[in-house]
Structure formats: C-alpha cells, structure tokens
Amino acid sequence: MKSMKIxxxxxxxxxxxxxxxxxxxxxxxxxxxxxxxxxxxxLNPAQIRKDLAYFGEFGKKGIGYDVLFxxxxxxxxxxxDKTLSVGLVGAGNLGRALxxxxxxxxxxxxxxxxxxxxPEQHGKVINNLIVQPMEELEATIKALQIRIGIITVPSxxxxxxxxxxxxxxxxAILNFAPVVxxxxxxxxxxxxxxxxxxxSLAYYLG
Amino acid sequence: MKSMKIxxxxxxxxxxxxxxxxxxxxxxxxxxxxxxxxxxxxLNPAQIRKDLAYFGEFGKKGIGYDVLFxxxxxxxxxxxDKTLSVGLVGAGNLGRALxxxxxxxxxxxxxxxxxxxxPEQHGKVINNLIVQPMEELEATIKALQIRIGIITVPSxxxxxxxxxxxxxxxxAILNFAPVVxxxxxxxxxxxxxxxxxxxSLAYYLG
DNA sequence: TAGATTGTTAATCGATTAACAATC
DNA sequence: TAGATTGTTAATCGATTAACAATC
Numbered sequence: 001m002k003s004m005k006i007x008x009x010x011x012x013x014x015x016x017x018x019x020x021x022x023x024x025x026x027x028x029x030x031x032x033x034x035x036x037x038x039x040x041x042x043l044n045p046a047q048i049r050k051d052l053a054y055f056g057e058f059g060k061k062g063i064g065y066d067v068l069f070x071x072x073x074x075x076x077x078x079x080x081d082k083t084l085s086v087g088l089v090g091a092g093n094l095g096r097a098l099x100x101x102x103x104x105x106x107x108x109x110x111x112x113x114x115x116x117x118x119p120e121q122h123g124k125v126i127n128n129l130i131v132q133p134m135e136e137l138e139a140t141i142k143a144l145q146i147r148i149g150i151i152t153v154p155s156x157x158x159x160x161x162x163x164x165x166x167x168x169x170x171x172a173i174l175n176f177a178p179v180v181x182x183x184x185x186x187x188x189x190x191x192x193x194x195x196x197x198x199x200s201l202a203y204y205l206g
Numbered sequence: 207m208k209s210m211k212i213x214x215x216x217x218x219x220x221x222x223x224x225x226x227x228x229x230x231x232x233x234x235x236x237x238x239x240x241x242x243x244x245x246x247x248x249l250n251p252a253q254i255r256k257d258l259a260y261f262g263e264f265g266k267k268g269i270g271y272d273v274l275f276x277x278x279x280x281x282x283x284x285x286x287d288k289t290l291s292v293g294l295v296g297a298g299n300l301g302r303a304l305x306x307x308x309x310x311x312x313x314x315x316x317x318x319x320x321x322x323x324x325p326e327q328h329g330k331v332i333n334n335l336i337v338q339p340m341e342e343l344e345a346t347i348k349a350l351q352i353r354i355g356i357i358t359v360p361s362x363x364x365x366x367x368x369x370x371x372x373x374x375x376x377x378a379i380l381n382f383a384p385v386v387x388x389x390x391x392x393x394x395x396x397x398x399x400x401x402x403x404x405x406s407l408a409y410y411l412g
Numbered sequence: 413t414a415g416a417t418t419g420t421t422a423a424t425c426g427a428t429t430a431a432c433a434a435t436c
Numbered sequence: 437t438a439g440a441t442t443g444t445t446a447a448t449c450g451a452t453t454a455a456c457a458a459t460c
Contacts, residue, residue, distance in 0.1 A: 097299035
C-alpha cells in the first residue's frame with residue numbers, strides 16, 4: 001500500500017475533495033458520505049471511496065467520513081499541511097492577477113517572490129511583493145526555499161524560464177504559457193493553458 | 207467513422223497540435239511526421255497518428271503530414287475556421303488579464319462582451335470593451351451570437367453566472383472559479399482552476 | 413528501388429464502475 | 437436490530453502503445 005503508485009487522475013481529484021470539504025466544514029457539517037460528495041462534485045461515489053482508500057481507511061462504515069479528519073488527511077497527502085513557498089516569473093496582467101490569489105490559497109501556499117525580465121517592471125510592487133530582475137532568481141529561490149514555480153511569461157520565453165527554475169532547484173512548475181516546456185524527469189510540470197481549454201471547448205458546440 | 211464518438215482526451219490534444227503546427231508554418235516548414243510531432247510535444251507518435259486518423263487520412267505514407275493542410279483540417283474539426291464570439295463575466299484582475307489575450311486568439315475566437323455585477327465596474331473600458339451590467343447579459347449574448355462564456359467571478363457567484371449563461375443560450379463555458387458548477391447535458395463546461403493545479407503539484411514534491 | 417512513414421489492428425495498460433461482504 | 441455506508445474485489449470500459457502491411 002505504502003509504495004503503490006498513485007495515478008495523476010487521483011491526485012488531481014484530491015484538491016477538489018479538499019475544497020468541498022472545507023466548504024462543508026465552514027457550514028459546520030460533521031460527516032459526509034461518498035454519495036454526498038459524488039453528487040456535489042459530479043463524480044462516482046465508488047471512485048471517491050477508491051481514491052481515498054489508496055491512502056488509508058479514513059471512513060466509518062455506515063457513517064461516512066469525518067469532515068475535519070478527512071481535510072487533515074488530504075492536506076497531509078498533498079503536502080499542504082505546511083506553507084509552501086511559490087515563485088512567479090512574468091509580472092504581466094496574468095501574473096499580477098495570480099498574485100492576488102494569495103489570500104485564497106491561505107495557509108497552504110504563498111507566492112513569495114515575483115520576477116520579470118523587463119527593467120521597467122523592476123521595483124514595482126504587486127500585492128506587497130517587489131518585482132525582481134531575473135538575475136536575482138536563483139539566489140532568491142534558494143534563500144526563500146521556493147519549491148514551486150509559476151510561469152506567466154510569453155511563449156517564447158517560457159522554456160528558458162523553466163530551465164532557470166530547474167537550475168535554481170524548483171521541483172514543480174505550473175506553466176501558463178501556451179507552449180509545451182521540457183524539464184528533467186524529477187521535475188513535475190502542469191500546464192494551465194486557457195487558450196487550449198477554450199479551443200477544445202469549441203469542438204463541442206452544436 | 208463519421209459518427210464515431212471522439213474522446214475528450216483526443217479533443218484536448220488537437221489544440222496542442224494546432225499550436226505547434228502554426229509555429230512550424232511560421233518557420234516555413236512544409237511537412238512534419240508523427241515522430242517529429244511526438245518528440246516536440248512529449249507524445250507517442252502512434253497516438254498522434256491515431257488521433258488524426260479519427261477525422262480522416264491527412265498524411266502521406268513515407269512523407270508525413272502537410273503542415274498547412276493539417277492546420278486547416280484541425281481548424282475545421284475544432285470549429286475554429288470561423289471567428290467565435292466569447293462573453294466574459296467578472297471584470298476583476300483575472301478577467302481583465304484574459305481580455306488581453308484577444309490578440310493571441312486572433313481569428314479563431316474573440317471576447318466581444320464583458321459583464322460585471324458591481325456597479326463601480328460598469329462603463330469601464332477593458333481592451334476596447336465596455337463593462338456591462340449583468341442585466342444586459344442575455345440581450346447582448348443573443349445580439350452578438352455569443353456561444354462561449356468565460357466565468358471569472360468569485361466562487362460564490364459562479365453557479366449563478368453559469369445558470370444565466372445557459373439561460374441566455376451559451377453552449378460552452380470555461381469556468382475559472384474554484385468550484386464545480388452544474389449545467390444541463392447539452393452544455394459543455396471546462397474547469398480552468400489554477401488553485402487545484404497548484405495543489406496537485408504539491409503532491410509531487412520530493 | 414530503398415527508406416520512411418502512414419493508417420490500422422491487436423495487445424497492453426490503466427482507470428472507472430458495479431457489486432457486496434463487513435460493520436458501524 | 438435495521439439501515440447505511442465503507443473498503444475492496446471483480447467486471448467493465450476506455451485509452452495508449454506496439455507492430456506491421458501498405459505505399460509514397
């Protein structure tokens with residue numbers, strides 16, 4: 001069980017469970033069944049039970065899952081039980097917008113440094129963060145122990161930024177640039193490219 | 207072949223092919239093999255051939271695919287050969303950032319209307335678009351024949367906006383709010399939620 | 413022709429769902 | 437106890453990959 005390989009599909013559902021569970025907790029709901037969860041999240045209850053069972057026996061037969069307990073467990077699984085530092089490169093419109101999500105991400109993650117290649121941006125303040133030049137990227141990432149990088153630069157610069165992130169020791173990258181970037185096997189990349197999302201949507205028009 | 211059901215996984219790769227093919231075209235590359243494509247896009251060549259073969263015989267044995275021809279075909283498949291009108295609700299930081307992608311989306315899609323619930327936003331101009339009140343949503347969507355909607359409002363308002371979109375005749379929705387929204391079966395929703403992307407990334411930290 | 417590459421079938425792999433004994 | 441719901445196995449479903457004849 002311990003060393004079983006968990007599929008990405010499972011991992012990507014965990015934050016969705018977490019979010020809904022947090023909402024339940026805010027409403028003082030104490031327990032929830034896989035049936036409830038499935039209904040609210042448009043997922044099969046068996047799938048939810050299976051997803052959670054990969055990591056332990058979190059539920060009680062006949063009762064369901066304790067909301068607060070499950071929140072704690074999923075936080076641990078996702079390594080969100082401590083605050084993770086995030087660095088962002090690209091202080092354009094999108095980058096600045098993302099910086100303002102810090103309040104939403106709350107305790108689990110925090111964007112702690114912003115970089116940009118254009119000198120005009122340097123020194124500008126975004127949500128209490130000072131935009132730094134690229135030359136300071138490596139030193140800052142190491143000093144602040146940044147393990148996750150966000151890329152919001154134009155496509156043409158994305159690969160170069162990814163390479164710099166990796167060289168500085170970043171372990172995971174969220175890439176918003178509409179281009180496939182390549183990194184070593186030990187670094188994880190997720191693509192958050194809304195242009196491809198939009199284009200694939202068009203296929204489903206009647 | 208004509209009525210074969212294409213999986214979402216396939217549809218979501220088509221825009222990625224399209225983007226890279228456009229880049230090749232800009233560099234005056236005339237043909238490309240599935241091997242080349244696979245290498246550049248981190249995909250299996252057999253998968254690429256199979257994806258494309260769902261829609262027709264676009265390649266030439268021994269040669270590969272004609273770049274311009276394939277671009278045209280994928281545009282047709284994705285219904286991107288004519289300009290699609292897009293409406294956006296939520297003129298916050300993220301919404302404003304997305305409006306500036308109009309130039310990138312070029313001919314295939316265009317955000318043509320922006321709405322917001324807060325009166326302070328009404329009348330403001332974003333990238334040549336005037337922010338309209340929600341009361342005008344339905345009339346504007348019908349008048350401009352908007353078929354795709356983007357939601358960039360807070361989670362608490364997302365479901366309501368989705369319902370309004372559907373009522374106004376929108377056929378596909380890209381939801382940036384970190385919440386699962388429900389729509390009728392004939393409407394397609396894609397979730398573009400970077401907070402869950404980020405949280406699932408954390409799982410892969412060493 | 414020889415080499416390259418497609419389109420497609422078959423094999424493999426993986427993910428989802430159904431079913432149900434265990435049990436709260 | 438009776439009803440509800442888990443954890444898990446088995447069945448199903450679907451997606452990816454390998455292999456190769458066809459052919460440019």
